[in-house]
Amino acid sequence: MKKLTKNEYSTLADKASPPTKSYRTIPTAFLVGGLICTLGQGLLNLYQYLGLPEKTASAAVSVSLIFLSVLATGLNVYDNLAKYAGAGTLVPITGFANAVASPALEFKSEGLILGIGAKLFTISGPVIVYGIAASCVYGLLYYLFG
Amino acid sequence: MAKRLSRSTIRLESCPSIQAWAAVGGKMEGEGPLADEFDFLNPDTTFGESTWEKAESRMMRTAVDRAFAKAKVCPSDVDIIFAGDLLNQCVGSTYGLRELEIPFLGLYGACSTMAESLCMASLFIEGGLAERTAAVTSSHFCSAERQFRFPLEYGGQRAPTAQWTATASGAALVGRSMAAPFVREVCIGSIVDLGITDAANMGAAMAPAAASTIAAYFHDTHLKPADFDRIFTGDLGLVGSTLLLELLEREGLPISAQHADCGLLLYDRQSQDVHAGGSGCGCSASVLCSHILPRVQKGEWKDVLFVATGALMSPTLVQQGESIPGIAHLLHISNTRGKEGM
Numbered sequence: 272m273k274k275l276t277k278n279e280y281s282t283l284a285d286k287a288s289p290p291t292k293s294y295r296t297i298p299t300a301f302l303v304g305g306l307i308c309t310l311g312q313g314l315l316n317l318y319q320y321l322g323l324p325e326k327t328a329s330a331a332v333s334v335s336l337i338f339l340s341v342l343a344t345g346l347n348v349y350d351n352l353a354k355y356a357g358a359g360t361l362v363p364i365t366g367f368a369n370a371v372a373s374p375a376l377e378f379k380s381e382g383l384i385l386g387i388g389a390k391l392f393t394i395s396g397p398v399i400v401y402g403i404a405a406s407c408v409y410g411l412l413y414y415l416f417g
Numbered sequence: 418m419a420k421r422l423s424r425s426t427i428r429l430e431s432c433p434s435i436q437a438w439a440a441v442g443g444k445m446e447g448e449g450p451l452a453d454e455f456d457f458l459n460p461d462t463t464f465g466e467s468t469w470e471k472a473e474s475r476m477m478r479t480a481v482d483r484a485f486a487k488a489k490v491c492p493s494d495v496d497i498i499f500a501g502d503l504l505n506q507c508v509g510s511t512y513g514l515r516e517l518e519i520p521f522l523g524l525y526g527a528c529s530t531m532a533e534s535l536c537m538a539s540l541f542i543e544g545g546l547a548e549r550t551a552a553v554t555s556s557h558f559c560s561a562e563r564q565f566r567f568p569l570e571y572g573g574q575r576a577p578t579a580q581w582t583a584t585a586s587g588a589a590l591v592g593r594s595m596a597a598p599f600v601r602e603v604c605i606g607s608i609v610d611l612g613i614t615d616a617a618n619m620g621a622a623m624a625p626a627a628a629s630t631i632a633a634y635f636h637d638t639h640l641k642p643a644d645f646d647r648i649f650t651g652d653l654g655l656v657g658s659t660l661l662l663e664l665l666e667r668e669g670l671p672i673s674a675q676h677a678d679c680g681l682l683l684y685d686r687q688s689q690d691v692h693a694g695g696s697g698c699g700c701s702a703s704v705l706c707s708h709i710l711p712r713v714q715k716g717e718w719k720d721v722l723f724v725a726t727g728a729l730m731s732p733t734l735v736q737q738g739e740s741i742p743g744i745a746h747l748l749h750i751s752n753t754r755g756k757e758g759m
Contacts, residue, residue: 272629273667277612284613284621287659289577289693296574344570353572354690360572369572377568380468394571 296357303352303359311336311363333364340365344372370394419543425605425630426637432599432754433542435535436549436590437488440707441480442699443584445558445691449684454707456483462559462584470504473557473586474513476699477502480586480706481514481553488590492517495590496547499537501530502555502698503582504564509555519551528623528652529606529727530554531587531702532746538591539600539748548592555586556697565616565732576617580654581691583683587702589710597752598713601720602638604747606630608729612740619728619741620657620680620693626743627653627726628664634722634747635670642672646718649709651701651725651745652680654694679704679725701725709750719752 275283311332318328343349349369353360360366371391378390392399420428439456447458457479464475477500485491498517501524502509510523526533534552541547559569561582567573591600609629613622627650635641642648653661658678665672679701680694705723712718726745735741 272632272664275611275625275664275667280611280625281613283660283663284618284656287656287663288618288621289656291577344572347570350570350572354574356572357574366572369570373568373570373572376570377563394567 299355300357300359303356304362305359307336307359307363307365336364337368340368341372344369345376367395367398370398419540422602423633423637425607425633426602427540427605428602428638429539429543429600431543431593432601432751433539433591434594434596435598435600435710435750436592436594436596437484438587438589438706438710439480439483439487440703441476441483441586442703443476443558445581445689446583446585446683446703449689451683451704451708454711455703456480456707469557469560469563470508471512473502473504473509473555473560476557476584477509477513477553477555477586477588480555480588481517481551484551484553484588484590484706490549490590492519495519495549495551497522497538497541498551498553499524499534500553501525501534503527503561509557509560510553513555514553526725526744526746527727527729528556528696528698528701529725529744529746530698531705532651532723532725532748535589535591535600535723535748536603536605536746538589539603542591542593550591551588552591553586553588554698554702556582556584556699558582558584558697561697565730575692576615577692578615578618578620578656579692580619580652580680580694580696581684582697583695583700583703585683585697585699585703587699587704587706589706597716598710598750599752599754600748601751601755602634602749604630604634604637606633606745606747608742608744610740610742614735614738614740616730616732616735616741618656619696619730620652620654621660622728622730622741623726623743623745624653624657624660624664627657627661627724627745628668630745630747631665631672631722631724632668632670634749642670642675645675645720645722647677647709648672648675648722649701649704649724650676650678651727652694652696653678653726654680654696655686656693657726682708713750713752716752721750723748723750
């Protein structure tokens with residue numbers, strides 16, 4: 272075989288690899304993500320209409336969206352939607368709920384402790400770790416300069 | 418006696434015969450273009466088991482049982498079995514075959530394992546070390562996803578270059594007889610790594626290894642691509658196949674007239690959501706045992722090359738920033754025992 276450098280091959284491989292169809296994926300993500308947020312706003316209005324104060328109502332919206340996402344994950348619907356929606360289903364709170372529910376389903380075969388317990392946060396773990404770390408930094412800055 | 422043509426290519430002068438074979442698949446494979454050629458398709462991806470690992474073991478065992486039944490042999494008639502799969506510690510094979518009490522050698526060559534195990538099975542016959550050997554491999558989409566990627570219900574998107582791990586298994590029995598198909602030469606590939614780090618583009622990682630093995634084989638045997646009816650690669654998929662043809666074109670070995678890829682044959686990319694094509698040990702194994710061997714047996718194809726390709730990928734090493742080494746092993750499978758030189 273003639274020698275091919277890694278750089279030369281990388282160029283060839285990039286040329287042969289089809290790119291993501293952004294013209295389709297980005298609008299779909301925008302639409303589905305927007306629809307989920309609109310649903311959240313609708314629920315917020317509904318809960319307030321039913322008499323909840325705004326703070327409690329917004330917490331109830333989060334709980335409702337998380338419930339719906341976990342339900343859809345369990346019913347084998349969420350991943351099929353996410354296949355088309357991409358970031359549209361990943362970014363809202365529903366994506367986080369799916370990232371916790373899906374390992375719970377997947378690893379239940381290894382038991383409650385080493386399966387579900389140990390693997391529950393394999394995907395969402397980094398979000399929690401760096402989310403908490405960032406909030407600590409923010410809290411410190413707020414304490415010092417706020 | 419086997420004749421070494423080079424460090425990698427060995428001519429098997431006794432021409433071991435592939436006596437029986439069986440291909441088993443799951444639901445997606447049953448919806449694909451090769452469905453009618455499988456021995457058994459189970460629309461229940463669990464194969465009646467409680468976990469995906471057990472499902473894969475059950476599937477492999479089914480393939481072995483079917484191949485044995487077709488050859489009318491029982492496990493005690495088989496001197497040694499070579500088996501492998503994609504799971505850690507090759508548990509698909511060990512748990513699938515543990516009740517058979519056949520001397521067992523587990524192999525790992527990622528998706529190239531069917532060619533690797535069939536090479537070993539043929540070489541043991543050629544060397545007179547066994548009267549009858551078996552080669553079997555499997556892969557299962559669900560057990561592979563949970564080990565290498567994400568939980569099944571996780572809402573992620575797959576890259577256009579990603580491939581779909583086949584839920585399939587193929588088993589072949591090798592022995593000494595005058596009935597086709599015969600294994601005429603084997604070419605053991607070396608590890609080739611041209612620096613691909615994207616675990617969602619394994620076709621690109623494997624293509625240089627396939628090109629290297631195919632080029633070495635033609636160099637060592639002085640044969641030409643036109644001497645073959647078909648040249649099958651294992652699971653390069655769309656991206657890897659394009660790259661393979663390009664790499665061999667540069668070597669002055671155009672094979673586009675003969676080339677087909679098992680990963681592109683197993684599924685219909687237009688109607689099935691498999692992105693760049695199929696992959697997994699079971700992909701090339703099941704296409705070999707459903708589509709290729711019967712045609713060579715009938716003489717529809719006289720000579721084919723079966724080049725199964727493997728991405729020797731570890732999620733840990735990829736996370737550490739390492740690139741993905743590729744490997745490809747080749748077998749020349751023929752309808753005739755042939756004369757010296759061809």
